[in-house]
Amino acid sequence: MKEEYFKWHSPNLNREIEMLVFGHAGYPVIVFPTSMGSYHENKDMGLIDSAKWYLEQGLIQIFCPDSIDKDSFYNKNIYPINRIENHVRYDKMICHEIVEKVKNNTSSGRVALAGCSFGGYHAANFAFRHPGYVSHLFSMSGAFNIKSFMDGFHDDDVFYNSPEDYLHGLNDPELWKMDIVLGTIGIFVLMQI
Template sequence: MSEQQRVDLQVPGTDSTLGVIRYGHWGRPVLVFPSEAGSAQDFASNGMVEAVQDLVDAGRVSFFCVDSADAFSWSDNAAPTEERARRHQHYTAWLEQAVLPWIGAQTGGAGLKLMTLGVSLGAYHAVHFTLTHAHVAPLAIGMSGSYDVTSWHGHGEFGDATYFANPMSYVAGMHGEHLDWLRQHASILLTVGQGPFEVEPTKALPSSQAFAELLHDKGIPVELDLWGHDVAHDWPWWRKQMAHHLPRFC
């Protein structure tokens, strides 16, 4: 199975580029985030495209896999959390100003309704993007994610950048018309196992449970799918989880 197309798109305000790889020719577009500090090719190289090859071949889904910028932001544990959150804003700008227009050009543009999908730290990116961009990405699938950025070796003062990058904070603070709008336009699916590495060191299980409860309390559509005590924080299980859920969305 070979990639259809790879492009390298400039990160706004920098001399750097990050890559996007497309798999599939037709179907619902899915914006895919890799695991921590991963790259666009990780999705296919870990068998995720092959796991739903029937959907790709049938023209039901098309994956747009992006590089991460975590090494510069969230994975730089030496930097204070607020600084990491500010650096993350460059990644968001790249997604908004470079990736979305390219996907739009590839898919015909008008009325673009993405699904987002990610594993591990990529689950955070997928869910956070949908919650902040539900007008273009109304559905997120987060697998084995952690959704409180202050728990990621957090230190220093937590300011506005951290707050607005932290789903556990800004969802808790939502109210009024914006919350009402999000209730109508966003939908979140969280999957997580109860086996090896889903509690320690990743905290994916307790974080997914706490975040699902928060979303439910706020009236934002959420589904939490808990897998068994043998289900580990690893690609073989993410392949199974995605293959189980994806057909109903595309």
């Protein structure tokens, strides 16, 4: 199974970012790490090995980018406005530096997104904010409300990165073309779009 390591200076984040890519061809699947996790977490936890056959057959290619959770939502040493600003830069990095480059690996011009825990948040939030880029979403125990990370601070960036807030009434027809799987543990969440 092919494995590649990438490291580059992200103009959106103004810092180095790292990513592992598994497989030689196939449908692009971006898998986010869990809360404050790293780009190698999904490999270390055995997730990549569980998809080995699909990777070796060239059916999928898995992209595992780093997170910046320690510099955004989980960083209580900076102001909430800086937390959300850092997250917005991360969203732009995912969009412009990864998704826009790999989406054309398939005829649909879209990607699949997946993640557990806060990685589930990143997958769902990106998919709901950019449905034209996403064909499939798998969010396992993801958060859909980021207000608890904002210490009472609220602005448009907080609103538009908290799916519980902005999904109500969202009328983007691309959203209805997406296959969505939301998994939870012990709590059922009903979201009306």
